[in-house]
Amino acid sequence: MNTMTENSTVGYVTDDGRQIGGTIMEMKNITLRFGGVVAIENISFDIHEGEIRAIIGPNGAGKSSMLNVISGFYHPQEGEVWFNGQKRPSMKPFEVAALGIARTFQNIALFKGMSTLDNIMTGRLTKMKAGMLSQAIWWGKAAREEEEHRQKVEEIIDFLEIQAIRKTPVGRLPYGLQKRVELGRALAAEPKLLLLDEPMAGMNVEEKEDMSRFILDVNDEFGTTIALIEHDMGVVMDISDRVVVMDYGKKIGDGTPAEVLANKEVIDAYLGVSHD
Amino acid sequence: MLYREAGDFKTSYAKDNQTFPIKFDRVAYYILLVVAFGVVPFIINDYWANAVIVPFLIYAIATIGLNILIGYCGQLSLGTGGFMAVGAFASYKLMTAFPEVSIIIHILLAGGITALVGMAFGLPSLRIKGFYLAVATLAAQFFLVWLFNRVPWFYNNSASGQISAPERSVFGINVTGPHVDAWAQYMICLVFVFASAWLARNLTRGTMGRSWMAIRDMDIAAEIIGVNPLKAKLTAFGVSSFFIGIAGALLFTVYLGAAEVGEAFGISKSFLVLFMVIIGGLGSIFGSFAGAAFMVLLPVLLKNILVGALNWPTDLAAHFQLLIVGALIIAFLILEPHGLAQLWRVAKEKLRLWPFPH
Structure with a gap:
């Protein structure tokens, strides 16, 4: 079990004995609005070097918006993005790429x-x-x-x-x-941080297994930090070290898969709340 | 069987990456070069040079230029005629202002000036795409023709508003003016065509070409990978206009000799080169040559058949020639929307096995 405290810059050791480094990316109080719609509301979380970090949540929770903030497509109205110990100024996507952040898309965006x-x-x-x-x-x-x-x-x-x-x-x-x-294509950039937006969407079981294996191998062999969005809870719980749970633009849970699974708010968001 | 790939193995990435990876193609290419440089100059006559080969070579350069913009970078442009006019007028001003400098340098400089003009008119491409960009470049076409008509400085205040190329020579051989041999015209165009095709091929196979194609195929993903859209689009406009400017300069100095801007570089020229690109095949250097050859040769061929073989009156033949060319273009685009280059690719696939079915 890890002994890390929130926003710590020291690493931790995972259940399977991998040493995780300090914070590589930190989102501080991010708020993103589109007109009157609040897509992300005051969310903070961090990503440690070498870990697999999952972002989960029901449809429309703001997961992809969060990824788009990280990769520079959206510029949040409030909050700060810290990468590699430095506050990142407002950047265009191609400048973010040069920092060493690569990503894949929910709908395939190949040439x-x-x-x-x-x-x-x-x-x-x-x-x-x-x-x-x-x-x-x-x-x-x-x-x-x-x-x-x-x-x-x-x-x-x-x-x-x-x-x-x-x-x-x-x-x-x-x-x-x-x-x-x-x-x-994303790996070719030898990224420090790899963002995967639903890497297993629309795949059958064998393809999901292949993809999970590749994700774990990338993390293991190249030591790449990975942040991924995924809907398949089985996969998320299996491969990720820590999970952020979002619902309606808010963060409702953050921790190891086991911790998140035990979180009442998370269960409510996924299964619905009984009103009696 | 005729077209063999079997046994043609590559042992290095450089070899795998060469322009003609298949030995058969490579040999054919070298033979073509030897014939083009070593045989044709000795047998070419005035008719062939003026009616077919010189315009083909010049339009091939323009088509390569436009193909870089449309076929590789995906930015639609209808300003080709205007940019060719920039090349022509730039070369005219340079030739008359600095008569002692070689015409080769003038033509290259004319290309450079056109590149700058093209980049300026390419700036809207950062904000607008597709048909809207086409309309913006159409504005460039009309503006440039208007400019060269209205400002007498561009045509050195000549009474007719025409520009005419002064006599110039390379290595003591006339290449422009009234006393010029067919083979000299041919050779100067051929050298420029060869250089243009070679440069275009190199640019399109490296980092720059890949960033152009990335912008063409999926601009959002291109940006996320690190392609600077401003840089990619402007370099495409620049390189494309450079070739188009050279084509315009050659068309005026070597081929036409004298030109009036509205007539020589009007909107119909923009469409002619666009047709060459589309018929030849988007995103293919070979297609650029094929498209230029098709559009230059077809009218000549039809004229020879209708007037020469069938003894039709010339005016009737001229009208029918337009009809037939138009119909053929439509028919062709329906049958093979990816152009002659694709047709060639399919033929090669078939030839690999021919005459065996599997």
């Missing part, structure tokens, strides 16, 4: 006209620095860089076991594989 290889190569964009001139004549840095990064991308392709579809346009791939390619 349909490009091959698997090109999709994952695009994920390494923030790491490739060759100038336009060098690229135009394909000499020196551009050509060298292309080969180095291809090497890295091939490692990811091997890791995700998608060697056979390397050159296939992703539009032609089945759903489960597309999800995997999207994970590969």
Whole structure:
């Protein structure tokens, strides 16, 4: 059992004996409104380095909005986002990407006209620095860089076991594989923090098992911190270290899966409250 | 069987990444280069150069340019004619202002100036997309033609409002003006085409090309991955306009010799190049060549058949020629919406196995 206190910067040890580092990201009193609608109301939580952090909640609870705040699509009216011990100023999504935050989308957002290889190569964009001139004549840095990064991308392709579809346009791939390619594209950036928006939505049991395995392997092999939104409670309870529960834009629970499951408010939100 | 891939293994990523990974293609490409540079200049005559090959080469450059913008970056533009006019007028002003500088440099500079103009008109693309952007670039088309008509400085105050290319030579050989050989016209265009295609291919296969295609396919995801949309769209407008400007400069200096802006670079030119891009195939350098060849060759071919073989009166043939070209474009787009490049890809797939069924 962990001995961590809230907002601590020291790590903790998980049930299965993994050492988790200090806080990598901290959301402080985030409030996000769209006109009169309050999507997120005064929510704070933290993500520790190396852990798998799940955000759960019923539909419309504000989970995806929270992910969009982290990745820079939405700018909250109130509250602060801290990353790597620094307060993050208001940033555009591509600047957030350069900080080392990558993500996947609820509805697959791959580049349909490009091959698997090109999709994952695009994920390494923030790491490739060759100038336009060098690229135009394909000499020196551009050509060298292309080969180095291809090497890295091939490692990811091997890791995700998608060697056979390397050159296939992703539009032609089945759903489960597309999800995997999207994970590969996010991994290619070698992110410090990986955000997964419903990585298992619409999958059958085997595909869910595959995806869970990949998520655990990513965390284990690369030490990547992962924050994920998921509806399948079985999966969430199995793979995540700590869980945030949201309902109607508010945080109603935060803790280990066991703690969250025992929380009365969480049970009420999921199963409904009896009114007698 | 004719088109063999079997046994053609790659042992390095560089080899796997080359433009023509299949040996058969590579050999065909080298043969084509040898013929284009080593054989054609000796057999080309005035008719072939003026009616077919030189316009084909020049439009191929413009098509590559527009294909980068539309096919690779997904930004619709109807301002091609206007941007070609910028290239033409820039080269004219440079040639008359600095007669001692080589025309090659002038044409490159004209491309550079067009790139800047294109980037300026590409700024709205950050806010508007699709058809709305097309309308914004249409405004560029009309504005630029109006500008070159109304401001006499651009045509050096000539009474007719026309610009005409002064005589210039490269290595002592005339390439512009009235005393120019067909092979010299051909060679200067060919060099520019070769360089343009090579540069375009390199740009589209690297980081820059991938960020363009990412913006085209899914702009939100592109941004989350780290593509700066401002940079990607403006570089696409810049590079695209650079090639279009060079095409405009060549069209005016080498091919037309004299031009009146509304006539030579009107809206119909924008559509002609757009048709070439769509018929050739979006997002394909080969398609750019195929589309340009199709649109240049087809009218010439029809004219030869209708007037030459069937002895129709010229005016009737000219009208029917428009009808047939239009009908063919529609028929073609219904049958193969992805253009000649896709047709070529399908043919290659079939050729891998031919004549065996499996």
